[in-house]
Amino acid sequence: MKKLKSYLKQQQTPNPNMERKWIFPLTIASIFSLFILFLTTLTSPDGIPFFPLYRSSTVSSAIFVESKLHPLPPSTLPPPPRFAYLISGSIGDGEMLKRTLQALYHPLNSYVVHLDLESPPKERADLHEYVINHPVFVKVGNVFMITKANLVTYRGPTMVANTLHAAAILLRKGGEWDWFINLSATDYPLVTQDDLLHTFSYLPRDLNFIDHTSNIGWKEFQRAKPIIIDPGLYMTKKADVFWITQRRSVPTAFKLFTGENFDVYFSVCLICVA
Structure with a gap:
C-alpha cells in the first residue's frame, strides 16, 4: 500500500526535465512556420510571388514564352559582292590616300594603293610602312601597294597602264572580286561600305558599267586620228x-571601240566626293 501511494505521488509531481525536452522542438517548429509564412508574402516588382502556394496557368504562360517562339527561316539574302579598289595619288597625297583607304576599307574588298614617281621616296616609304604595319591590313591581307612607282600622266596612256598594272596585281593576289573601281586620293565616300555592298548584292555579277560602243561618231576625228605623246613613257x-x-588614218585591220570610264565613276563611285 505504501508503494502504491509513493508511485501516485511521483506521477502527480511535475518533472522539470520532461518539460524542457518539449520546449526546444516546439520553439524551432514555431519559428520555421513563421519563416515559411513570411516567404509566401514576398513578391517581385511585377507583383508575382517568389514562392507561390499554387501555380497559375496564366502566370506560367506569361513567364515561359518558349512555346510561342518560332525558328527563323534561313536567310534568302544574296551574298555580298566584293570590290577591288585602286587608290592613286601623287606628290603630297600620302596622308589623303591613307584617309581615303581607311574610309573605304572593308575586309571583303581588295585594295591597291599607288603614289606615282613624282612623289618623294620618303612619302612612298611612309605609305608602304603604313600598309605593311597596320594590324588589320596585315591580318586580313587585302591591301597591297605598288612599290615600284610609275610615272602617271593624266589623260595619257601611262594612266591606263597604271590601272592595268593594279588590276593585274589584284588578279594575281586572288582575283575574287566582282567590280573594279579606280579612285584618286582626293576622293572620299559618302556612304559606308556595308551599305554599298548591300545595295550591289542585288545586282547581277556580270553587270558592266562601262559605256562600250563601236559607234564612235565624232570621236573618230577628235580621238582616233590625232597622235598624242605621253612624256611619262620616256x-x-x-x-x-x-x-x-600630223594625223593618222583610221585602222582598217580592226574596228575601234570606245568607252567612258566616268560611267564607272558616276554609277559606282557617286559615293565619292573630291
Missing part, C-alpha cells in the same frame, strides 16, 4: 601630254 619628270600636227 621621261623621269612629269609633264602634260601634247598633240603633234
